[in-house]
Amino acid sequence: MMAGREQSTVQTIAEVFKRFGKSVDEHHLNIAHNQYRKLCDQAKSLAKKDTKTHDYLLSFYEENGDDYPASLSDDQKQTCLPLYDFLCSAGTVFDLTKIWPTYVFLVEVYNKQKKKSKRPGPHSNKSGDFIPQILQGMKSDVESDTWKAAQTEYVKLSQNERQMENDPDLAREKELWVLNGDVAAQKFLDNIEYMDRALYITIKEALQKNMEGSETAWCQYGSLLHSSELLRRSKEQKARRYEKEVDELRERCEELARQNEKKSQEIEELTTRLSEVASLRMSMGNPNCADLGDSNRPTKIGEKFSELYNNEWTQLFESLESEIEDETERISKLCECVQMAFIFCKERSELQLEELQILTADVLSFRRTQGEEETNKQKDFQMKKGTLCHLLDIRKQCSFMSLPNICQMFKESHTFSETNNDDILRDIDAYLNGCVETCWLMCIQDPPMILVTPEKGDKIVTQQFAMYKTTGDTVETCVWPALLLCENGGVVCKGHVLPK
Incomplete structure (x- = not known):
């Protein structure tokens, strides 16, 4: 070295x-x-x-x-x-x-x-199986039950051997085991686990009697036991592997189920939010797309406008008869009132929306917190459509906050009639409140609704107006305006005219 x-x-x-x-x-x-x-x-x-x-x-x-x-x-x-x-x-x-x-x-x-x-070792000799020969020779030398049990065991071991040979991995392991010859079989037979088996006892007695072929049968028996042990061990390993895979799959399924439930909740939440946003954007500027859950949608406003004519208008029309005898004059006065209420509400709604946009921009940009003077009303300010549709929706949802002040402001700026009659005053107040409330709801729609009031001498449009008391083709006096869904839109509520 x-x-x-x-x-x-x-x-x-x-x-x-x-x-x-x-x-x-x-x-x-x-x-x-x-x-x-x-x-x-x-x-x-x-x-x-x-x-x-x-x-x-x-x-x-x-x-x-x-x-x-x-x-x-x-x-x-x-x-x-x-x-x-x-x-x-x-x-x-x-x-x-x-x-x-x-x-x-x-x-x-x-x-x-x-x-x-x-010559191949006796345990691997496929052409000469000596175990059946030993069983046949020992049939009269062992108890009947033992012999039958030995015969059954041999059949089962042979089946296991064939099943083992069909598995390539087990067959190769068996081939390596066979290389050790009869010594491997003998070591396997020394296992105490097999010593009380019927086939073990039968072949062992044949060995003691020096029966021909008993040594070879003994080694073949050891080889069969080894094959059965290989098969059993393989099945246990597969069972453990499958059980582990099943547990892993079960855990995976549970985890996926949890993730799926979480995702479903997220999808449902996002879908709801998206639906709300899409509904707002779709309805913005589109009179034909209405929220059916909105109690102040155009069709409901049309019903209120019709009820205002049938109830408050009729009541005040009859109450004023004691002070204004001329029927046409009373009609004109009542019609003029609802027209003025609509114009007032339209102007105020446009101003309110402009103020909402400016104030929102001021708050979000912290302009006011920096002490900037509000000299420029940001008239050139244009809010994004998505944000504007939210402001419009908020205004509609909070319309109840605007109505009391709008009614008070209109009454202060408009004098309907001078009278000391408490009943007439009560009917006037109810009519004015009804006109302002209904017209305010018309004006805060997106797009705003429209009142149509024909002039004297106009041709009567029968799709928009019904005749009052008489018939004819030409307008003498407008009794009650027609309500349209929007500019050049469909008729929501027909008006009434007094023909010539």
Whole structure:
């Protein structure tokens, strides 16, 4: 050994011969080299005939060769002793860590081929099954129940053997086990677990009687037990694996269910919000799209406007008869009142919306908190459509806050009639309140609703107006305006005219 120097690693046996061959006796070198060539030929032969076994053996011995050569068996050493001695000598000079797994693989391939050339071991003899022969020979020597139980056990073991052979992984493991010969079967039969079985007892008694074929049957029985054990272990492993997979899938399903529920809630919330926003945007400026949950939508306003004419208008019209005898004058006065209420509400609603936009912009931009004077009303300010539709919706929702002040402001700016009659005053107040409330709701719609009042001499549009008392084609006096959904829109509530 080269003391104090690190050994260089050799990758292949051929490289060992090349680098270390000149250091040994030529005769021993030739013997070792011939053995190496023979082993290589055997491996090539197996690779051509049985590639699966060849590849499996190679990977098996490479993966389990970390402690070579200390773990080499006597059989592995003696099989090719000159080659083994040559490698041991080279190991004093070179690092043969990667060489020994190759050596073991070549030796085991050689032993496998050698065993195949001989008569197969009794435990793997498929052509001659001796267990049925032993069972038949022992039928009269053991109890009937024991013999039947042994026969049943043999049938079950044979079925397990065939099932095991259909599994490629188990078949390869079985093939490696068979390499150890009858010793492996005997070690398996020493397991106390099987000693009380009927077939075990039957074959054991046949051995004691030196019955012909009993030794072979004994090894075959051990092989069958091994196959059943492989199958059982495989089933348990699969069952554990499936159980683990089921648990993982169950946990995954529960997690997905939780995520799905969370996502469903988020989707529902977002859908609701989107629906609200879409509804606002769709209804903004579109009179044909109304919120059916809105109690002040155009159709409901039309009903209120019609009720105002049928109730408050009629009541005040009759009350004023004692002070204004002329029917046409009373009609004109009442019609003029609702027109003025509409104009007043329209102007105030436009001013209110402008103020809402400016104030909203001031608050959001902190202009007022910085002490800026409100000299410029931001008339050129244009709010985005999405924001504006929210302001319009807020104004509609809060219309009840505007109505009392709007009514008071209109009454202060408009004098209907001078009278001291309390009943008439009460009817006037009810009529004015009804006109302002209804007209305010008309003006805060998006788009605003329209009142149509024809002039004297206009041709009567029968789609918009009904006749009052008489018939004709030309307007004498407008009794009650027609209510339209919007500018040039459909008729929500017909008006009334007094024809010539």
